[in-house]
Amino acid sequence: MLIRQATDEDWPRIWPIWHRIVAAAETYTWDPDTSEEDARVLWTGPGKRVFVAEDDTGAVLGTAYLKPNYGGPAARIANAGFMVDPDRSGRGVGRALAEHVLDTARADGYRAMVFNAVVETNPAVALWTSLGFRILGTVPRAYDHPRHGPVGLHIMYKDLA
Numbered sequence: 001m002l003i004r005q006a007t008d009e010d011w012p013r014i015w016p017i018w019h020r021i022v023a024a025a026e027t028y029t030w031d032p033d034t035s036e037e038d039a040r041v042l043w044t045g046p047g048k049r050v051f052v053a054e055d056d057t058g059a060v061l062g063t064a065y066l067k068p069n070y071g072g073p074a075a076r077i078a079n080a081g082f083m084v085d086p087d088r089s090g091r092g093v094g095r096a097l098a099e100h101v102l103d104t105a106r107a108d109g110y111r112a113m114v115f116n117a118v119v120e121t122n123p124a125v126a127l128w129t130s131l132g133f134r135i136l137g138t139v140p141r142a143y144d145h146p147r148h149g150p151v152g153l154h155i156m157y158k159d160l161a
Contacts, residue, residue: 001053001054001055001061001092001093001096002053002054002056003051003052003053003054003096003097003100004051004052004054005049005050005051006044006050006051006052006063010050010052010060010063011040011044013052013059013060014043014044014050014052014060014063014083015036015039015040017060017062017063017083017084017085017086018039018043018063018083019036019039020085020086021083021086022034022039024086024146025144025145025146026119026121026122026145026146026147027119027122027124028081028119029117029119029143029153030042043063043065043081044065047067047068048065048066048067049065049066049067049104049108050063050064050065051063051064051065051066051097051100051101051104053084053093053096053097060085061084061085061088061091061093062082062083062084062085062088062093062094062097063082063083063097064080064081064082064083064097064098064100064101065080065081066078066079066080066101066104066105066108067079067080068110069113069114069116076109076110076111076112077110077111077112077113077114078105078108078110078112078113078114078160079113079114079115079116080101080105080113080115082094082097082098082101082124084097094124094127095127095131098127098128098131099131102131102158102160105160106160110160111159111160111161112157112158112159112160113133113157113158113160114136114155114156114157114158115128115133115154115155115156115157116155117139117142117143117153117154117155118153118154118155118156119143119145119151119152119153119154120138120143120151120152120153120154121145121148121151125154125156128156128158131158132158132159133156133157133158134156134157134158135154135155135156136154136155136156136157137154137155138152138153138154138155139152139153139155140152
């Protein structure tokens with residue numbers, strides 16, 4: 001698997017993954033009806049470093065972004081987003097992307113990473129905790145999950161020192 005910085009030419013291969021995951025409304029707080037144009041801005045907009053994971057045929061297996069979570073004097077706290085093609089889940093793509101992004105964040109001088117809204121039923125919670133993230137708090141019943149009904153949103157944190 002190759003993980004590299006995404007280019008503009010990668011968007012047509014990122015969009016089907018993005019759309020499928022967001023439209024399922026199980027893990028991201030973005031509107032499931034987000035247009036492709038708006039999705040591109042949300043995922044690749046200003047201030048974000050975007051990555052893709054590819055297999056040896058060049059197929060995109062997953063994608064991630066890295067950005068400051070806050071501005072000004074708090075700009076050394078990172079935020080990131082991750083998506084793995086649902087047909088390729090369970091093969092280590094998410095972990096590889098996460099490790100790459102965490103290493104990049106450290107190299108870029110970020111002191112910590114925070115996730116603002118992790119749906120508590122998201123299977124990735126186990127991945128994040130295995131990588132040293134901890135749950136700072138949970139906003140109860142904040143997310144209308146299509147199968148589980150109202151569930152909480154975790155705020156997760158990892159020191160990068």
